[in-house]
Every structure is written in structure tokens, then in C-alpha cells.
Amino acid sequence: MKTSKKNRFQILMLVLVATFLYFPGLGCFSSSYTQPKPPATQHPPLERKTITYPDGSRYEGFVLDNQAHGNGMMIYPDGRRYLGVYRHGKPDGPGTMRYPDGHFEKGQWGKDQQFQKF
Known part of the structure; x- marks a missing residue:
């Protein structure tokens, strides 16, 4: 059988296409370029502490x-306890508020208030 x-x-x-697709780096089209890594963000380390506020509440x-x-x-001085996530001094994220009478509210918090109950 003769091929044209x-x-x-x-x-x-x-x-040629199959060679370049399956064996990258072979041939004249190889490249040593690698995409630069984004700079690592530097966050100050978090430390574990207890803070007592002038109104008597304790974190x-x-x-x-x-x-x-x-x-x-x-x-809080009135007996409430909030257990959850804080951001810059305010409840922000999932958390639970327990009241002195025993009931509790679970939800999503932001800007120092609950905006979604679970």
C-alpha cells in the first residue's frame, strides 16, 4: 500500500503532536519556565490569653x-457565655450563646449580633 x-x-x-503532548520538554519547544509562587502572607501569631474587661466580662x-x-x-457578668469564633474583638462566625436559665442559641454571628439561627 502506497501512501501519498x-x-x-x-x-x-x-x-509530532502526540510526542509533545505526552512527553513535554522534548524537542525544540521545551521550556524551563515555571509559574512563580505567590508570596506567603505573613500573619502575626495568635496567642492564647485571658482578658478581663472593665464591665466584668472575661474572654x-x-x-x-x-x-x-x-x-x-x-x-458576661449576667451569666451568659458565648463560645465561638471572634474577629477583631467581636463574635464573627459560628457560635453558641448559653444563657443562665439553661437555654442556648446556635447560629452565625457577625458585627456583634446573631443573624442566622441553626
Whole structure:
């Protein structure tokens, strides 16, 4: 069976394309370029502390810049306890507020208030 020049060219191109697809870096089109990694963001380390506020409430948990930040618990003078996530001193994220009479509210908190109940 004789192949025409057109068929031989198509077969050669198919072999070349397959070679470059399955064996990257071979041939004259290889490249040593690698995409640069984005710079790592530097976050100050969180430390675990207890902070007592002038109104008598007490926070126990992670702190950033002397503010509640991360997981922690706030105990209020009236007996309420909030256990959850804080951001820059305010409840922000999932948490649970327990009241002195025993009932509790689970939900999503933000800007120092509950905006979604679970």
C-alpha cells in the first residue's frame, strides 16, 4: 500500500503532536519556565490569653493585637457565655450563646449580633 505525500505529512504531524503532548520538554519547544509562587502572607501569631474587661466580662481564647480573634469564650457578668469564633474583638462566625436559665442559641454571628439561627 502506497501512501501519498499528504498522508505521510499528516502522519508525521500526528506523531509530532502526540510526542509533545505526552512527553513535554522534548524537542525544540521545551521550556524551563515555571509559574512563580505567590508570596506567603505573613500573619502575626495568635496567642492564647485571658482578658478581663472593665464591665466584668472575661474572654478566654486566642488573641491578636490584644483583641479576641479566633476560637474563644466570653463570659458576661449576667451569666451568659458565648463560645465561638471572634474577629477583631467581636463574635464573627459560628457560635453558641448559653444563657443562665439553661437555654442556648446556635447560629452565625457577625458585627456583634446573631443573624442566622441553626
